[in-house]
Amino acid sequence: xxxxxxxxxxxxxxxxxxxxxxxxxxxxxxxxxxxxxxxxxxxxxxxxxxxxxxxxxxxxxxxxxxxxxxxxxxxxxxxxxxxxxxxxxxxxxxxxxxxxxxxxxxxxxxxxxxxxxxxxxxxxxxxxxxxxxxxxxxxxxxxxxxxxxxxxxxxxxxxxxxxxxxxxxxxxxxxxxxxxxxxxxxxxxxxxxxxxxxxxxxxxxxxxxxxxxxxxxxxxxxxxxxxxxxxxxxxxxxxxxxxxxxxxxxxxxxxxxxxxxxxxxxxxxxxxxxxxxxxxxxxxxxxxxxxxxxxxxxxxxxxxxxxxxxxxxxxxxxxxxxxxxxxxxxxxxxxxxxxxxxxxxxxxxxxxxxxxxxxxxxxxxxxxxx
Numbered sequence: 555x556x557x558x559x560x561x562x563x564x565x566x567x568x569x570x571x572x573x574x575x576x577x578x579x580x581x582x583x584x585x586x587x588x589x590x591x592x593x594x595x596x597x598x599x600x601x602x603x604x605x606x607x608x609x610x611x612x613x614x615x616x617x618x619x620x621x622x623x624x625x626x627x628x629x630x631x632x633x634x635x636x637x638x639x640x641x642x643x644x645x646x647x648x649x650x651x652x653x654x655x656x657x658x659x660x661x662x663x664x665x666x667x668x669x670x671x672x673x674x675x676x677x678x679x680x681x682x683x684x685x686x687x688x689x690x691x692x693x694x695x696x697x698x699x700x701x702x703x704x705x706x707x708x709x710x711x712x713x714x715x716x717x718x719x720x721x722x723x724x725x726x727x728x729x730x731x732x733x734x735x736x737x738x739x740x741x742x743x744x745x746x747x748x749x750x751x752x753x754x755x756x757x758x759x760x761x762x763x764x765x766x767x768x769x770x771x772x773x774x775x776x777x778x779x780x781x782x783x784x785x786x787x788x789x790x791x792x793x794x795x796x797x798x799x800x801x802x803x804x805x806x807x808x809x810x811x812x813x814x815x816x817x818x819x820x821x822x823x824x825x826x827x828x829x830x831x832x833x834x835x836x837x838x839x840x841x842x843x844x845x846x847x848x849x850x851x852x853x854x855x856x857x858x859x860x861x862x863x864x865x866x867x868x869x870x871x872x873x874x875x876x877x878x879x880x881x882x883x884x885x886x887x888x889x890x891x892x893x894x895x896x897x898x899x900x901x902x903x904x905x906x907x908x909x910x911x912x913x914x915x916x917x918x919x920x921x922x923x924x
Contacts, residue, residue: 564608817864
């Protein structure tokens with residue numbers, strides 16, 4: 555575990571957001587991955603340090619504990635314990651050091667991985683399937699995950715005798731306490747690699763490309779994250795494989811605005827249609843809807859089409875498609891059209907528009923003289 559400030563390790567401020575921490579981790583992990591830097595012996599330790607920092611700062615509870623106490627593994631020391639035993643020491647007093655032994659010999663779990671896919675609104679309605687290609691770490695095919703040349707078993711650690719932990723005795727205010735700590739020589743594995751595998755250089759794993767099938771359910775929204783269990787990096791020494799998290803991005807469709815399961819769109823109608831009413835067609839998601847446009851509909855009014863929206867994530871009725879009416883006003887009129895508009899205004903008892911300085915203006919003047 556690093557003794558450096560974890561925020562400093564990732565190069566972020568203490569008030570950094572979760573997204574900033576994740577972004578910094580991804581950038582540094584790619585930069586310092588041992589496979590990318592095969593000729594730099596310190597790359598592996600740097601990579602581990604970055605991973606540890608992200609593991610703590612990406613977990614809200616661990617981060618809060620670290621911000622408050624500066625550590626996450628032990629409880630803050632009480633003045634009575636200063637210079638003697640930590641919380642782990644007291645735990646070992648009653649449980650015989652098994653905590654350290656268990657953690658020292660436990661396999662290493664594989665890291666989780668992340669990717670993302672983009673889908674359309676049509677696929678939100680029907681659901682979708684994607685085959686996503688990822689790069690992940692698996693057991694080295696040359697040494698079968700032992701890390702030793704030819705697949706030989708690593709040698710038993712001489713310092714801890716293969717236990718993976720070392721026991722020490724400490725005097726505390728409650729008496730002598732036995733504590734177990736991870737062996738610094740083998741890192742808790744109980745074995746050391748004397749002849750590293752030339753393919754993986756003793757790291758026990760290599761990178762592979764894998765294609766993972768992912769079924770995306772109907773009703774998902776942008777930002778939804780799907781967990782595919784066991785499809786992340788493989789574990790070591792019996793540790794479980796990590797998971798793959800697939801982030802969903804719903805592609806924007808200029809025809810619609812989404813409000814959870816409801817959709818909003820715009821429908822253009824003519825002045826005549828708005829005045830007299832009509833049967834119109836409104837485009838939906840992968841389908842069209844025949845709708846009765848009521849007589850005298852006003853600009854901005856909404857037409858509701860139940861079931862024309864999107865389905866909820868876990869099944870159920872689709873939402874509503876709301877069509878906002880937009881009355882199209884013609885930009886150019888011929889003389890006959892202008893005369894008809896004047897007649898309509900007269901018949902409706904409306905003020906006669908003055909019109910522009912062109913033909914319409916002259917037409918209104920003639921009507922006024924008549």
